[in-house]
Amino acid sequence: MHEQSKEFELTAEEAAALDEIAGALGRFGQERGNLIPILQMVQERLSYLPPRAIELVASHLGMAPCEVYGVATFYNQFRFHPPGRYRIKVCLGTACHVKGGDIILENFERKLGIRDGETTPDREFSIERVACVGCCALAPVTVINETVHGHTAPSKVEGLLLGFQIERERKEREDKKHADGESQDH
Amino acid sequence: MPTGNPKTIDQAFKDLREEARTRWEELRQTPGPKFRLGLATCGIASGALNTKVALEETLAERGIMAQIRTVGCMGHCYAEPLLVVENPGFPPLLYHQVSPGKAKMIVRSFLEGGDPLFEHVLGAMEENDMIPWIMDFPRFSNEVRVITALCGVVDPEEISDYIALGGYAALARALESEPEDLIRAVEEAGLRGRGGAGFPTGKKWRLCAQAAGKRKVVICNADEGDPGAYMDRTLLESNPHQVLEGMAICARAVGARRGIVYVRAEYPLAVRLITTAVQQAEKLGLLGESILGGDFSFHVQVFRGSGAFVCGEETALLRSIEGKRGMPRHRPPFPVQEGLEGLPTVINNVKTLASVPPIVEKGPKWFRGVGTPRSPGTAVFSVVGDVVHPGLVEIPMGTTLRSLIFDVCGGIPRRKSFKAVQIGGPSGGCLPEDFLDTPIDFDSLVEAGAMMGSGGMVVMDEDACMVDVARYFLDFTQKESCGKCTFCRIGTRQILEILERMTRGEGREEDLGLLETLADVVRRGSLCGLGKTAPNPVLTSLRYFREEYEAHVREKRCPSGTCRALTAFYIDLDLCARGCDACVGCCPVEAIFTTLNRKKGIDQTLCVKCGECVAACPEEYNAVKKVSPPHLAPIVERPPVQET
Numbered sequence: 001m002h003e004q005s006k007e008f009e010l011t012a013e014e015a016a017a018l019d020e021i022a023g024a025l026g027r028f029g030q031e032r033g034n035l036i037p038i039l040q041m042v043q044e045r046l047s048y049l050p051p052r053a054i055e056l057v058a059s060h061l062g063m064a065p066c067e068v069y070g071v072a073t074f075y076n077q078f079r080f081h082p083p084g085r086y087r088i089k090v091c092l093g094t095a096c097h098v099k100g101g102d103i104i105l106e107n108f109e110r111k112l113g114i115r116d117g118e119t120t121p122d123r124e125f126s127i128e129r130v131a132c133v134g135c136c137a138l139a140p141v142t143v144i145n146e147t148v149h150g151h152t153a154p155s156k157v158e159g160l161l162l163g164f165q166i167e168r169e170r171k172e173r174e175d176k177k178h179a180d181g182e183s184q185d186h
Numbered sequence: 187m188p189t190g191n192p193k194t195i196d197q198a199f200k201d202l203r204e205e206a207r208t209r210w211e212e213l214r215q216t217p218g219p220k221f222r223l224g225l226a227t228c229g230i231a232s233g234a235l236n237t238k239v240a241l242e243e244t245l246a247e248r249g250i251m252a253q254i255r256t257v258g259c260m261g262h263c264y265a266e267p268l269l270v271v272e273n274p275g276f277p278p279l280l281y282h283q284v285s286p287g288k289a290k291m292i293v294r295s296f297l298e299g300g301d302p303l304f305e306h307v308l309g310a311m312e313e314n315d316m317i318p319w320i321m322d323f324p325r326f327s328n329e330v331r332v333i334t335a336l337c338g339v340v341d342p343e344e345i346s347d348y349i350a351l352g353g354y355a356a357l358a359r360a361l362e363s364e365p366e367d368l369i370r371a372v373e374e375a376g377l378r379g380r381g382g383a384g385f386p387t388g389k390k391w392r393l394c395a396q397a398a399g400k401r402k403v404v405i406c407n408a409d410e411g412d413p414g415a416y417m418d419r420t421l422l423e424s425n426p427h428q429v430l431e432g433m434a435i436c437a438r439a440v441g442a443r444r445g446i447v448y449v450r451a452e453y454p455l456a457v458r459l460i461t462t463a464v465q466q467a468e469k470l471g472l473l474g475e476s477i478l479g480g481d482f483s484f485h486v487q488v489f490r491g492s493g494a495f496v497c498g499e500e501t502a503l504l505r506s507i508e509g510k511r512g513m514p515r516h517r518p519p520f521p522v523q524e525g526l527e528g529l530p531t532v533i534n535n536v537k538t539l540a541s542v543p544p545i546v547e548k549g550p551k552w553f554r555g556v557g558t559p560r561s562p563g564t565a566v567f568s569v570v571g572d573v574v575h576p577g578l579v580e581i582p583m584g585t586t587l588r589s590l591i592f593d594v595c596g597g598i599p600r601r602k603s604f605k606a607v608q609i610g611g612p613s614g615g616c617l618p619e620d621f622l623d624t625p626i627d628f629d630s631l632v633e634a635g636a637m638m639g640s641g642g643m644v645v646m647d648e649d650a651c652m653v654d655v656a657r658y659f660l661d662f663t664q665k666e667s668c669g670k671c672t673f674c675r676i677g678t679r680q681i682l683e684i685l686e687r688m689t690r691g692e693g694r695e696e697d698l699g700l701l702e703t704l705a706d707v708v709r710r711g712s713l714c715g716l717g718k719t720a721p722n723p724v725l726t727s728l729r730y731f732r733e734e735y736e737a738h739v740r741e742k743r744c745p746s747g748t749c750r751a752l753t754a755f756y757i758d759l760d761l762c763a764r765g766c767d768a769c770v771g772c773c774p775v776e777a778i779f780t781t782l783n784r785k786k787g788i789d790q791t792l793c794v795k796c797g798e799c800v801a802a803c804p805e806e807y808n809a810v811k812k813v814s815p816p817h818l819a820p821i822v823e824r825p826p827v828q829e830t
Contacts, residue, residue: 033508033509033527034509036489036490036506036507036509037489037490039492040451040490040492070511071509071511074511075492075493075494076492076493077451077492077493094570094571094611094642095414095570095571095576098646099571103797106796107774107796111774130452131411131452131495131662132412132414132416133452135227135416136414136416136570136644137228137264137266137570137576138232141231148227148230148231150232153798153801154772154796155798155802157774158774
């Protein structure tokens with residue numbers, strides 16, 4: 001799941017965030033016990049752990065990069081490729097499973113043309129399966145970014161994706177209008 | 187051990203409590219209507235934040251001065267978002283499923299028009315002669331709340347709420363007692379670890395207190411990884427201070443100065459609230475250096491776990507805090523002898539620690555009065571799945587499964603029949619109807635083949651396939667196996683492959699025996715609880731639902747119609763209504779076509795068996811049918827595309 005054939009290039013913001021991280025590392029001591037909090041900090045800023053960040057962390061703690069990888073890959077929380085702008089997390093806890101969570105996951109996969117653990121090439125969407133988000137009474141549950149959607153059904157999947165599309169198109173239109181308006185002003 | 191100046195500790199706490207009570211009274215005495223909205227993760231997931239915005243907007247629009255307090259979770263997840271409305275002249279009323287629209291309606295009709303909208307009221311919070319009291323309903327009256335008593339009452343972000351309602355009094359008392367007395371109280375209360383195994387808490391504390399070395403550590407294990415369990419999360423989100431108070435008492439008893447709350451990173455709200463709680467307690471001198479002015483110091487830090495189920499196992503948890511791969515190690519030495527960084531460490535579950543303040547406050551005898559002699563106290567379960575009233579339930583130990591599922595949680599919805607209940611998550615087992623009269627306590631459940639676990643309970647109706655449920659849990663444990671022990675790493679994989687084969691209809695006759703052999707070796711050849719208990723779901727379902735396994739293997743049939751490779755949907759042409767298009771629009775893969783006489787058919791090669799068409803077909807037709815094995819579905823040919 002972690003290997004992805006092509007490596008995503010760092011965007012300009014990500015490169016800038018990486019510089020910031022190099023500075024922020026100084027706040028942490030060099031004891032091994034800080035490794036997981038540091039990785040969490042890096043992921044909070046970059047939303048994933050690119051190879052260059054792993055190297056930074058390794059040199060700060062005086063560890064081999066492979067050792068840092070060893071720890072990072074052990075835990076499900078850490079990602080090694082960038083998440084989409086919309087992070088779709090499909091809950092597959094017991095209650096969600098009994099209520100057909102895998103059907104929901106399959107629907108997202110089919111609609112977006114990617115598998116779980118992957119990101120669409122335009123970095124708009126990514127799909128993950130999560131063990132349990134703890135809202136079992138609302139099963140099946142899907143979490144998109146920080147919003148929890150309870151009682152998801154295949155038709156709701158379509159509705160959600162359509163909603164994002166409409167929102168994006170509207171934003172594009174507004175941006176265009178805005179840009180046009182500005183050009184007219186000049 | 188020196189106990190400091192008793193007068194100062196007592197006085198310092200009394201001052202704090204006085205201040206908190208004054209503030210609480212002021213809140214209570216504020217004139218005008220008051221609202222109390224549940225804002226834990228489950229409430230937010232049901233849209234409580236939108237409800238809050240709508241409520242605030244409507245109140246502002248209408249110029250009504252009202253007080254809105256946000257609290258945690260009351261445990262009634264089926265009715266979220268929950269809103270308590272106190273309107274002068276009426277008893278406080280509990281409204282359920284308060285959507286933004288309903289919130290507006292309540293403001294307009296109830297606050298302005300004086301009509302409480304009875305159809306949306308769940309019950310009154312106090313006994314009165316106008317509206318039924320919530321305690322008249324079994325979902326409320328059968329519960330005994332010790333651990334979750336203040337959940338949904340106090341604001342988790344406001345320490346003074348908790349203090350005003352009696353919080354931290356136990357800590358103040360503990361600071362003036364001898365550590366030995368505290369350990370004895372917990373021993374006498376018979377408190378057993380709520381994390382699953384039920385190890386006597388007092389014994390653990392005593393071992394740690396006796397261990398050599400001056401530096402000791404107390405860890406609160408909130409790495410609640412069982413899918414289907416969320417009691418610890420709710421507790422941390424609704425009343426984090428009770429847990430912190432329990433930790434501090436434990437630290438006082440064993441002589442620890444350092445505490446760590448290990449919370450799953452998947453619970454961002456819980457992480458935020460417990461961190462705030464620690465800061466607030468430190469500010470008031472209830473945690474940190476010289477607590478309440480005495481000479482006892484206890485520093486708590488919050489550590490976010492990073493999503494490895496095995497880290498709920500104590501030795502793996504310790505390694506994870508040390509910045510290593512979370513792999514369990516041999517015991518002995520036990521963590522109470524050599525734990526974090528080699529220091530004696532007590533690791534207790536959230537609910538265990540939350541049980542401590544009431545024990546210190548009300549005494550061991552009172553605690554023994556609840557529950558059974560061998561498992562005193564209460565059990566907190568998150569009951570989910572096919573029940574009418576899912577949610578968090580706290581019941582005295584010894585309550586039967588039947589009473590919990592049918593009396594408290596309202597039984598099985600949609601007139602279906604009960605099939606099994608899964609207790610204890612991936613380590614537990616599935617119990618059939620015959621076991622419904624088993625009392626819920628540590629020993630009886632183990633005897634039945636399940637285990638208490640941390641308290642996740644999934645109820646399944648007749649539509650659940652036990653082979654699929656076993657496959658689901660093995661899929662989980664197989665992915666979460668840390669890979670250290672060969673039997674766990676490879677054995678769970680093999681069991682999973684056999685189960686997957688069965689659900690695909692490729693099971694072989696010898697597979698049943700093979701499963702039993704594998705289950706046995708995995709159990710014996712694994713070091714930690716994960717591997718030792720991983721075969722439980724298979725073993726129990728194989729024992730109690732063998733005929734279902736046999737149907738999968740011999741007849742290639744899934745009796746409940748869950749395994750998708752073994753089922754097919756078809757449309758009964760005698761029932762299908764001419765010209766109705768309800769199912770066509772909902773099919774995600776366009777597998778439904780119109781036949782020549784304008785009825786519908788399903789293209790079996792395209793169908794993904796999601797079941798949307800069953801839900802879409804109007805009840806009066808009910809034309810979509812499901813069969814297993816799939817070859818029983820009648821073949822309906824797609825008509826050739828007509829040239830127009």
